[in-house]
Amino acid sequence: MILNWLHPSRNVYFRTRRSNPMDDDEPEKKMRSAERASPLRYLEIPTIGSFCAAFLSFGVATAMPADMTAERLLTICEAPTVQTAMTKGDELGWPRLTDAETEEWRRSFVAHNGGSVDVVGWRQEKAGGAESLSFWLATGPNGHKACAYSTPRPAGFLDALSERLGAPDNLDKNDAIESTTALWKRGAVEYSFVQVGSSAVINIGSSR
Numbered sequence: 077m078i079l080n081w082l083h084p085s086r087n088v089y090f091r092t093r094r095s096n097p098m099d100d101d102e103p104e105k106k107m108r109s110a111e112r113a114s115p116l117r118y119l120e121i122p123t124i125g126s127f128c129a130a131f132l133s134f135g136v137a138t139a140m141p142a143d144m145t146a147e148r149l150l151t152i153c154e155a156p157t158v159q160t161a162m163t164k165g166d167e168l169g170w171p172r173l174t175d176a177e178t179e180e181w182r183r184s185f186v187a188h189n190g191g192s193v194d195v196v197g198w199r200q201e202k203a204g205g206a207e208s209l210s211f212w213l214a215t216g217p218n219g220h221k222a223c224a225y226s227t228p229r230p231a232g233f234l235d236a237l238s239e240r241l242g243a244p245d246n247l248d249k250n251d252a253i254e255s256t257t258a259l260w261k262r263g264a265v266e267y268s269f270v271q272v273g274s275s276a277v278i279n280i281g282s283s284r
Contacts, residue, residue, distance in 0.1 A: 149280075168198060173199060197211070221282050224280075233269065237258070264283060
């Protein structure tokens with residue numbers, strides 16, 4: 077007789093075969109002997125469950141937050157709307173800032189810039205410092221779209237941006253204070269890379 081059963085942690089049905097006592101013609105003694113000779117029959121279902129659990133554990137273990145790259149940053153910052161940026165940014169797997177966490181910034185921005193603003197942000201805590209990314213769309217007399225990313229690990233970002241955008245229009249380095257500033261203007265979009273010491277901020281913005 078074929079039985080379907082549902083694994084408790086997944087909506088996956090397994091099929092296992094169980095003999096129907098109405099069909100057994102062998103004596104009970106032979107049945108007990110066969111069971112002793114085939115101990116794996118008792119491990120069949122637990123083994124399947126173990127594989128499912130291992131598969132789920134593997135999925136959780138590999139669903140790690142993604143590292144930011146210049147390509148990922150530009151893809152998010154080039155989004156036409158906050159909703160699109162939110163979808164692309166969530167693919168990083170970073171915790172998204174709540175409305176309560178962005179409210180103070182929003183109030184300060186509106187007080188300074190006027191109009192209104194829609195913003196979304198993420199923050200990723202890592203050993204050595206936190207990374208943060210924000211994207212906002214301001215409307216009103218000073219309407220614009222902007223994106224800001226800060227990182228304590230900027231190694232390779234300047235070269236990666238230069239590879240994507242070309243050589244900076246302006247590049248300034250000051251070894252005395254360990255600072256590097258690079259600026260690009262590509263159409264209506266302005267890009268800036270500012271590094272002081274081991275931390276850097278990348279800003280991308282365009283007027284509307």
